Amino acid sequence: MVALVWQTVVMLGVMPARLFPGVDRVVATFGRLVGNGVLPTHALATLARLAVGFALGAIVGVTLGIVMGRSRWAEDVLLPLVSVGNPIPGLAYAPLFVIWFGLGNLPAVLLVGFAAAFPVAVNTWTGVRAVKPIWIRSAIAMGAGERQIFRKVVLPGALPAVMTGLRLGLARAWRVLVAVEMLTSVPLGLGWLIFGAREFLATDVMLAGIAVIGLVGLGLEKLVFEPLERLTVVRWGMLAR
Amino acid sequence: MRHIEIAKVGYEYAGTAGPVTALREVTVDVATSEFLCLVGRSGCGKTTLLNLVAGFLSPTRGEIRISGRIVTGHGLDRGVVFQDFAQLFPWRTAQRNVEFGLEMRGAGAAERTETARRFLRLVDLERFAGAYPHELSGGMQQRVAIARALAYNPAVLLMDEPFAALDALTRDEMQRLLVDVWAETRKTVLYVTHNVAEAVYLADRVIVLSPHPGTVVADVRVALPRPRDPLSLAFLEYQRTIVGHLGGRG
Amino acid sequence: MRRSGVRTVVGALVAFGVVALGWEVFARSGSLPPAITPPVEAIAAALARMIGDGTLFVHVGYTLGRIAAGLGLAALAGVPLGMLMGRFRPVERFVLPLVSVLSPIPSLAWVPLFILWFGLGNTASVALVFYAALFPLILNTWTGVCSVNRLWIRAAESMGARSGAIFRHVVLPGALPFVIAGLRQAFARGWIAVVGGEMIAATRWGLGWVIFDSKEFLNTDVMLGSLAVIGLLGLGVERLVFAALERRTVERWGLVRRTSA
Ligand SMILES: Nc1ncnc2c1ncn2[C@@H]1O[C@H](COP(=O)(O)OP(=O)(O)O)[C@@H](O)[C@H]1O
Ligand SMILES: [Mg+2]
Numbered sequence: 001m002v003a004l005v006w007q008t009v010v011m012l013g014v015m016p017a018r019l020f021p022g023v024d025r026v027v028a029t030f031g032r033l034v035g036n037g038v039l040p041t042h043a044l045a046t047l048a049r050l051a052v053g054f055a056l057g058a059i060v061g062v063t064l065g066i067v068m069g070r071s072r073w074a075e076d077v078l079l080p081l082v083s084v085g086n087p088i089p090g091l092a093y094a095p096l097f098v099i100w101f102g103l104g105n106l107p108a109v110l111l112v113g114f115a116a117a118f119p120v121a122v123n124t125w126t127g128v129r130a131v132k133p134i135w136i137r138s139a140i141a142m143g144a145g146e147r148q149i150f151r152k153v154v155l156p157g158a159l160p161a162v163m164t165g166l167r168l169g170l171a172r173a174w175r176v177l178v179a180v181e182m183l184t185s186v187p188l189g190l191g192w193l194i195f196g197a198r199e200f201l202a203t204d205v206m207l208a209g210i211a212v213i214g215l216v217g218l219g220l221e222k223l224v225f226e227p228l229e230r231l232t233v234v235r236w237g238m239l240a241r
Numbered sequence: 242m243r244h245i246e247i248a249k250v251g252y253e254y255a256g257t258a259g260p261v262t263a264l265r266e267v268t269v270d271v272a273t274s275e276f277l278c279l280v281g282r283s284g285c286g287k288t289t290l291l292n293l294v295a296g297f298l299s300p301t302r303g304e305i306r307i308s309g310r311i312v313t314g315h316g317l318d319r320g321v322v323f324q325d326f327a328q329l330f331p332w333r334t335a336q337r338n339v340e341f342g343l344e345m346r347g348a349g350a351a352e353r354t355e356t357a358r359r360f361l362r363l364v365d366l367e368r369f370a371g372a373y374p375h376e377l378s379g380g381m382q383q384r385v386a387i388a389r390a391l392a393y394n395p396a397v398l399l400m401d402e403p404f405a406a407l408d409a410l411t412r413d414e415m416q417r418l419l420v421d422v423w424a425e426t427r428k429t430v431l432y433v434t435h436n437v438a439e440a441v442y443l444a445d446r447v448i449v450l451s452p453h454p455g456t457v458v459a460d461v462r463v464a465l466p467r468p469r470d471p472l473s474l475a476f477l478e479y480q481r482t483i484v485g486h487l488g489g490r491g
Numbered sequence: 492m493r494r495s496g497v498r499t500v501v502g503a504l505v506a507f508g509v510v511a512l513g514w515e516v517f518a519r520s521g522s523l524p525p526a527i528t529p530p531v532e533a534i535a536a537a538l539a540r541m542i543g544d545g546t547l548f549v550h551v552g553y554t555l556g557r558i559a560a561g562l563g564l565a566a567l568a569g570v571p572l573g574m575l576m577g578r579f580r581p582v583e584r585f586v587l588p589l590v591s592v593l594s595p596i597p598s599l600a601w602v603p604l605f606i607l608w609f610g611l612g613n614t615a616s617v618a619l620v621f622y623a624a625l626f627p628l629i630l631n632t633w634t635g636v637c638s639v640n641r642l643w644i645r646a647a648e649s650m651g652a653r654s655g656a657i658f659r660h661v662v663l664p665g666a667l668p669f670v671i672a673g674l675r676q677a678f679a680r681g682w683i684a685v686v687g688g689e690m691i692a693a694t695r696w697g698l699g700w701v702i703f704d705s706k707e708f709l710n711t712d713v714m715l716g717s718l719a720v721i722g723l724l725g726l727g728v729e730r731l732v733f734a735a736l737e738r739r740t741v742e743r744w745g746l747v748r749r750t751s752a
Contacts, residue, residue, distance in 0.1 A: 076502030081510065087729060088722040089683035091599070091690070092699065095706035096714055099527055138328045141295065141321040142342035142393060152341070156332040179599035179687050183703075191600065198603035206604050210596055217595035236331040237375025 021204040029204040030211060038193075043212055045188035046177060049105065053112025054173045058166055061117040065124020065165070069158070070150075075125070082121050090115025090176040094183050103185045108177065115176040116169035123168065127161025128154060160233040167225050174217055190216075244308060244429045245271040245294065245397065251302030251454075252289055262454040263289045267303075269448055269457060273396075274427045278444035280434055280483065286455025287433040291401050294431060295321050307397065317346065320390030324402040326382045329374040335361060335385045336370040342393030360388040363422055380404075380411040384418070391426060398428045402435070416442055420467060437487070441479045442469055449486040459486035529712040537712035538719070551720065553696040557613065558685045561620020562677060568621075569628030569677075570670060576629070577636025577666070578658075586629070594626035598684040602691045615692040616685055623684035624677035631676065635669025636662055675733050682725050698724075 021029075033039040064082070068075045090111060097107035097114075131154050139153045181191025190209050197205040252264040263286040271277045279287050292298045294305055296315040305312040307319070320342075322328075329338050339357040348356070361367045364384040374382055383403050390398060404412045416439060423430055434440055440447045441463055449459040463479055470476060511531050518530040529537075541547035576583040598619055609615040643661050652660065689699025698717050705713040 076498055077506045077509070080503035080506045084722060084726060087679065087682070087725040088718065089686045089725075091683060091687040092702060092718055092721050094690070095702050096711065096718070099706060099709065099711060099714075132327055134323060134325050134328045135330060137297065138321070138323070138330075138389075139341070139345075140297075140315050141319070142389070143315075143317045143345040144341075145345075148345060152344075153330065156330070159332070175597035175599065175683065178597045179602070179691075182599075182602065182691060194600060195603050198607060201607065203604060203607060206607075210600050210604070213600045214592065214596035217597070221595070232332070236373055238331050 021207065025204045026207045026211070030208040033205065033208055039208065039212055042188050042190050042193045042209070043216065045186070046181065046190045047216070049109055049181075049186070049189065050112060050173060050177050053109040053177065054116050054170055056109070056113035057116030057169055057173060058120055060113065061120025061165065061169060062124050062162060064117070064121040065162070066128055066158075068121070068125040069128025070154075079125070082118060082125075086118040086122060090172065091179050094180050098184055105186060108180050108184050108186055108189075111180050112173045112177045116173040119168035119172060120162075120165040123161045123165025124158065127158030127165075130161060131157035160238045163225070163229060163233060167221075170220060170225075171217070174220065178213055242273045243270050244273040244275070245269075245431065246306040247271075247290070247294070247303075248305070249303035250290075250293060250300045250305060252286070252293060252298065253301045254289075264293075265454040265456050267450075267455065267457055269460075271429055271431060273429055276423055276430045276432065276443060276445045278432045278434060278440035278447045279450060280437060280440045280447055280487070281450035281455065282452055282487065283435060285450045285452035287435075287450060288401055290450075290455070291399055291431065291433050294397075295319055295399050317342070317393055318395050319397045319399055320393070320395040322383070322386050322390050322398070322400045322403045324405050326374075326379050326386075326406065328386055329382055329389070331374050334371050334373055335366060335377065335388075338374070338385055339389045339392045341389065346393060356392055357388075360392045361385070363391070363425065364388045364418065378411075380407050380415055383407070383415065387419070387422065391422070391428070396429060398423075398430045400430065400432045402433055404439070405434070405436070412439070417468070419443065424467075437480050437483050438471060440483065441465075441476060442471060447483055449483060451488070459483070461486070526709050527711055529715065533712045534715045534719070537710070538716040541713070541716065547720070550696055550698050550701050550717070551724065554685055554689065554698045555724075557616045557689075557697065558620050558678070558681050561617045561685070562624050562674075562681050564617070565621045565624035565628055565677060565681075566674065569625045569673075570632050573629045573632025573670075573673075574636055574662075574666070576633040578662075583633070587633075590626055590629055594630070598623035598680065599687045599691075602688055605688075606692050611692055611694050616688040616697070619684045619688040619692070620681040623680040627676035627680060628670075628673045631669045631673025632666060635666030635673075638669070639665035671733070671737055674736075675729070678728065678733070679725075682728075686721060 030039070064078060068078050068082075093114065094107070094111055097111050101107040101110060135153050135157055136149055139149050144152065178191040181189040182195040186192055190213050194206045194209040197203075197209070247267055247269040250264060250267045251262070254261040254263055267286075267290060269277075279290060281287050289298065293300055294307075294312065296312050296319070299313070307316075329335075330341070333341070336354075336357050339360055340353040343353045343356055358367065358370065361370055364387055366381060366384055366388070369377060369381065374385070377385065386403070387400075404415050407415060420443060432440075432443060444463050447459075447461045447463060448457055449461070450456065451458045461479070461483055465473075465475055465479070514528075515531055518528040538547070541550075572582075572586060576586050601622060602615070602619065605615040605618050609618055639662050643665060644657060685697075686699040686702075689697035690703040694700070698721050701717045702714050705711070705717070
């Protein structure tokens, strides 16, 4: 369907063909770039960065969220910081991170983690606070101690919200990463591929790169989160599907 | 033998509009293996009294003893069943919910599985051991909650209107099942309800509380053989007596 | 239990105080050159300078103008499209696949291509905001129309309402909470897109451009100052505009309840 619309526009010739390649050319380029390993290499580099950065952000975010949910004191102090930091686009920090950490992988990974941590923290906090008091009471009545309550009641009880946070965090991480690769001159990566292709007006390469970016984003959602949710919160009936 | 002794207990909530006296001078003794019902209008302090015995609250006056020891907190000698179906952990199957108390006690896997099975069988839910709470009806969830409260073998079972949110037919069924379970396990039961017929059907003794502040106004021994017939004259006579103590139509 | 206002304010003050103090100590310790970690008063001075010569307002004006244009166009296109999708199956069957393929692509991935197509400057930034904002608007409006309570439509029909009237008096207000939620999401995405887009595709004006431009001269004080402005503006629009919009309409009708915090 997309292809159809696209091709119609191309045929109408409203834009110069050099800047607006036909579907056939994009598909051909896609095939060529996959065949000679260029796209997979760039995609792998980007995914590796995403994995490390997101893992960092998830660990920090979940920890912060739990601490905020468990301690009034931490909540009072951390919540204002998190809620002011949350709406600032992560990318706005990119130049600053470049100045602080130089070019290359380090600022990119750190920025991805930084951007992902906010939604994870906010949602984890909500989840921990939303754990039903009756679950805690039941656990106490059955002789559970502080640690056991935390491990066996608070953590699973907060899981639906934590999942939502991780999902939002990953989406955000992905958006930031693609853009930040254009700014930090990483050696390899999809963002970098697109940005570099601009120099040569290689719009077919750019579109092929964009297609991969869309596919990866869709894949992360379908292949990582949906199965994970089906196994946990959907199975437990805590989330309607 | 006296199992639970509630002696001159008073309780005051620190409400937003000044202190609220929920209970005053409540004295009740419960014998071992006795089935005792607390009835009273909504807001007369039934839940408060149950929470005191459970150890979730501590009395502002008087004291509560179980087997001669003063209650200072919750303990594995008491099992609790609440009204809210949501008391089950949604992330655990029926079986694993029932295992929870045993797990806390550090029981081995084999013992846990075997015991949980036995109590699920007792409430007639062995077939649903692997089901998650959301896959069970309200009545089934409450049965799991009963099995869960019994599984770690407490001497006392505390129940706060466990069947109040069920439809009438299911409730009748659950009451019959509870009497059977009680006859088999011989627990001491403290059961809260605002339903007089339910109290007469279940209890050896019915304690009537009056509201604001909650005080004991009557102590009625139900001397009917079981299984009881809710349509018999004697049954209706008991109901009439208790409603009279409640002052009005109950 | 409501968190008391005093506690919240004190908590916020402590939080920002501690962060500012920590930053100050770190900046003055000289472990990094001051050009990289300017102290708080340098940041404040940079902001004051930008306010004094009026450049800050121009930058803010450009950024807000771009997001307003992009968001407005996206609303003009996305809301009607979402409505049509909700009312007519063929439209839904044609548009939905398009949307679900395009919407997971981060808007900023298009920047280089948009630069080629539209050149550097306003058009590219506005197009970027448009792209970022369009999909949340379409999807939310569509969901909203689909989830309008069938009973309301039946009731209106039985009271003699024609399809035009049903649409205007039942479907539109019924879908409004979702449209507003969509606008909210669209703004959040558009805000990221406009700042990112300005970094890469703008010339001379815009908050994103300031930050990026300052990097060349290591003007970290200007960068941090602009960052603060971006954060405050984003938060301000979210809290003032959208919260007020919600209070005025759907909250008053009791269609959604305010969520705490
Ligand atoms: N957390 C509380 N704070 C203040 N007052 C309370 C609280 N809980 C209960 N009360 C008051 O104590 C009285 C008894 O409540 P409760 O024990 O829940 O009654 P019952 O279970 O019989 O309906 C009521 O009048 C109620 O207003
Ligand atoms: Mg009660």
